[in-house]
Amino acid sequence: MQDFSVSDPLRTGFIDLRSDTVTQPTDAMYARMRSAPIGDDGLDGDPSVRELEEAVATRLGKEAGLYVPTCTMANLLAVMAQTQRNQQLVLEANAHMYTTERGGAVLAGLGYHPVPGQAGAMDLAQLEAAVRGGPYKPRTGLIAMETSHNNSGGTVLPLAHMHDVYALAANAGIAVHIDGARLMNAAVALGVPAARLAQYGDTVSLCLSKGLSAPVGAVLVGTHASIAAARVFRKMIGGTQRQAGIVAAAGLEGLQAMSERLADDHVRARLLSDTLNEAGSPISASAPQTNIVQVQVGASGRSSHDWVAALGAQGVLTRPWGDAVLRCVTHRHIDETDIVRAGDAFRHVLRQWR
Ligand SMILES: *Cc1c(COP(=O)(O)O)cnc(C)c1O
Numbered sequence: 001m002q003d004f005s006v007s008d009p010l011r012t013g014f015i016d017l018r019s020d021t022v023t024q025p026t027d028a029m030y031a032r033m034r035s036a037p038i039g040d041d042g043l044d045g046d047p048s049v050r051e052l053e054e055a056v057a058t059r060l061g062k063e064a065g066l067y068v069p070t071c072t073m074a075n076l077l078a079v080m081a082q083t084q085r086n087q088q089l090v091l092e093a094n095a096h097m098y099t100t101e102r103g104g105a106v107l108a109g110l111g112y113h114p115v116p117g118q119a120g121a122m123d124l125a126q127l128e129a130a131v132r133g134g135p136y137k138p139r140t141g142l143i144a145m146e147t148s149h150n151n152s153g154g155t156v157l158p159l160a161h162m163h164d165v166y167a168l169a170a171n172a173g174i175a176v177h178i179d180g181a182r183l184m185n186a187a188v189a190l191g192v193p194a195a196r197l198a199q200y201g202d203t204v205s206l207c208l209s210k211g212l213s214a215p216v217g218a219v220l221v222g223t224h225a226s227i228a229a230a231r232v233f234r235k236m237i238g239g240t241q242r243q244a245g246i247v248a249a250a251g252l253e254g255l256q257a258m259s260e261r262l263a264d265d266h267v268r269a270r271l272l273s274d275t276l277n278e279a280g281s282p283i284s285a286s287a288p289q290t291n292i293v294q295v296q297v298g299a300s301g302r303s304s305h306d307w308v309a310a311l312g313a314q315g316v317l318t319r320p321w322g323d324a325v326l327r328c329v330t331h332r333h334i335d336e337t338d339i340v341r342a343g344d345a346f347r348h349v350l351r352q353w354r
Pocket of ligand 1: 217
């Protein structure tokens with residue numbers, strides 16, 4: 001497998017485990033951006049944007065795609081395009097669309113109804129109860145799933161669970177959206193084509209600026225009708241761009257060249273987890289299914305914020321996830337040497353506080 005980390009412009013001494021969003025464009029992306037055919041995407045269309053939209057739709061087995069600046073916007077447009085005002089969106093209680101994006105309710109004019117889950121998978125009985133109709137209950141316009149699941153440490157929804165949610169929704173005549181910001185990570189982890197996951201959603205969002213390394217952008221895919229509706233709302237909220245083919249070209253390169261290499265990130269996340277668990281108590285790392293490791297630091301007597309500062313002083317950048325958990329994300333700028341050095345930094349901090 002090609003080693004993308006060698007020409008990495010980020011290797012300035014810091015090991016940046018804060019997020020896979022820190023990934024910078026590859027040389028191939030810059031080359032493609034320079035030569036991309038472009039047009040006015042808000043007027044009569046941009047050929048590179050169209051190519052990207054079609055490529056993502058084809059990859060995910062959908063009719064049409066819509067390029068947007070962020071995955072947050074893709075998710076919002078999926079909600080606006082498939083619901084009516086006063087309805088509700090039902091989703092897992094730790095879903096990114098709930099914890100971080102629920103302000104979208106102000107724009108979409110509906111309620112966000114959280115359902116408790118395990119490792120990102122909604123409890124089916126509680127989901128069924130949440131969508132059941134009643135004289136005083138809002139009608140459910142949309143159900144959302146998320147895979148891989150960010151707040152659950154990059155866990156992957158089992159295909160059987162996705163099938164059950166989709167069947168339950170279909171039975172009740174409710175559309176399903178998949179927040180697939182890291183859908184490619186989930187597909188790689190399951191060893192199946194991404195379309196196998198996408199079949200359990202009427203619409204699916206995909207973020208290009210995380211592990212896929214594009215500078216910006218996301219794509220929403222679905223039916224011709226839902227994407228046409230989303231296109232109207234995209235214009236309304238200011239998401240229609242002009243010579244966007246320049247950045248769409250980088251997204252296309254990310255989709256085509258970077259999806260398979262995500263397996264490397266998963267191996268390195270596992271290596272990081274094993275390294276930290278060898279360091280032993282009082283810290284404990286999750287066994288990652290994809291590229292996110294959650295490290296419990298509560299038993300160390302120091303908060304996650306103390307840990308972020310102490311590790312930062314050792315050249316390792318992490319993020320607090322609440323007061324007792326650190327979040328570490330692997331990506332193409334993190335190689336095996338970095339994992340070893342990150343492990344050393346954790347041990348150094350433990351010794352320093354002993
Ligand atoms: C990052 C993320 C988003 C938002 O993506 P942006 O492109 O940063 O807006 C949405 N959902 C999930 C699960 C994410 O991890």
